[in-house]
Amino acid sequence: MCLAVSACAEESAAWFNPQVPPPFPPEHEPTGDEYFEDVLFLGDSIMENIEMLDLFPTANFVTLIGMSPISMDKKLFIRKKDDRWVTAYDMINEYPHKKIFILLGSNALDHKSYKGTLNDYQVMMDRMIQEYPDTIFYVLCPTSPNRARVRKDRLDIQRYWKFREGLLELAEEKQLYFLDAFTLLADKDGYLREDLAAPDGFHLKLEGSKLIEEMVRTHTVAVE
Amino acid sequence: MKNGKLLLMALLLVCLLCGCAAEKKAEEAAPKTCAEWADAIAASAGFQELADANAKYLEKHLMVEADSLEDFCLRMDNTRATPEMICVVKVKAGVNQAEAKKALEDYRKEQITVYRDYQPDQVVKLENARVMENGAYLVLSVSPDADKTAAALGAGWK
Numbered sequence: 114m115c116l117a118v119s120a121c122a123e124e125s126a127a128w129f130n131p132q133v134p135p136p137f138p139p140e141h142e143p144t145g146d147e148y149f150e151d152v153l154f155l156g157d158s159i160m161e162n163i164e165m166l167d168l169f170p171t172a173n174f175v176t177l178i179g180m181s182p183i184s185m186d187k188k189l190f191i192r193k194k195d196d197r198w199v200t201a202y203d204m205i206n207e208y209p210h211k212k213i214f215i216l217l218g219s220n221a222l223d224h225k226s227y228k229g230t231l232n233d234y235q236v237m238m239d240r241m242i243q244e245y246p247d248t249i250f251y252v253l254c255p256t257s258p259n260r261a262r263v264r265k266d267r268l269d270i271q272r273y274w275k276f277r278e279g280l281l282e283l284a285e286e287k288q289l290y291f292l293d294a295f296t297l298l299a300d301k302d303g304y305l306r307e308d309l310a311a312p313d314g315f316h317l318k319l320e321g322s323k324l325i326e327e328m329v330r331t332h333t334v335a336v337e
Numbered sequence: 338m339k340n341g342k343l344l345l346m347a348l349l350l351v352c353l354l355c356g357c358a359a360e361k362k363a364e365e366a367a368p369k370t371c372a373e374w375a376d377a378i379a380a381s382a383g384f385q386e387l388a389d390a391n392a393k394y395l396e397k398h399l400m401v402e403a404d405s406l407e408d409f410c411l412r413m414d415n416t417r418a419t420p421e422m423i424c425v426v427k428v429k430a431g432v433n434q435a436e437a438k439k440a441l442e443d444y445r446k447e448q449i450t451v452y453r454d455y456q457p458d459q460v461v462k463l464e465n466a467r468v469m470e471n472g473a474y475l476v477l478s479v480s481p482d483a484d485k486t487a488a489a490l491g492a493g494w495k
Contacts (some may be wrong), residue, residue: 153372158417158455159417159419161417162415162416162417164394165388165390165413165415165417166388166415167390167391167393167394176390177451177452177454178417178452178455179451179454191400193397193400193446220455233443311416311418312385312416312418313416313418313419315418316416316487317416318416319388319415319416
């Protein structure tokens, strides 16, 4: 087990609470908003929707529609303070944080192999762990599309399953807390549940976003 | 003949009175708050289900300072699957309204760039959207039917 920050950095593993070894944080009563005052949520349109719905009012968000692990340093944000175009990595530095929740991957899995997406994810995590050695990382496994979307776009649903398995392995290796939004919102065959899917079969209705909120609030880890 | 003229004058008077009454009724029914304008726009076309976004979101994503506004209403597609939205703001007196207008226009252009890579079929909605102005009010509506939305706003918007 990795206990010292310096040792973790050398092994490219994240800091974590030694009382609660990753990857699975135990379930508990929902955490209040105070826990999220030093939280940064990082993600794509699904995370931006959670921000827009104000489900975590005290948290900060770095979100961009269409973002994926590989586009973290390609897609650009306008930084308000100096009106400059900057990357997601630059934006993370704008917000003080002790915990980062990440929901990324869906925008790559619809056209890229799960191995390629996992590789991009690992590169992203290595960079962030090195940059923020005192930060606890939670990775939220991306949700899958629903049946209709899979049929329409001729997607391979197995790719989403395999990505989930790979992300869990990465979480074990890098000492990240793993929150399984995929399983939470999927039916028994791994497709996004019809009652939670937006008309495009990929995004989430309000009920889906609220389930993610509940999962996050009931699986937090104290920062020692 | 004289009776005919009298009848015509009476008819004209009735028409004028009816017209005034209708105008007054329309004036009374006209939306007054930003939320009421947003309601009128939302009812004009088959928008996706919309959710209200708060001042923090408005400032961060649309770069409009909430302090510069007397009132605002921001509603977004509540799944973020599409760029559909309604933003109505009423700028405070003495504030540079052109800045808020530019911020809304910049947001629209930025979203075009975002959606061109992401969901190209949605770009047309952003291209058809325009920032409209009526006195202190500004509207940016990304609608499934821009013509119907413009008609719902009525006269006075440019």
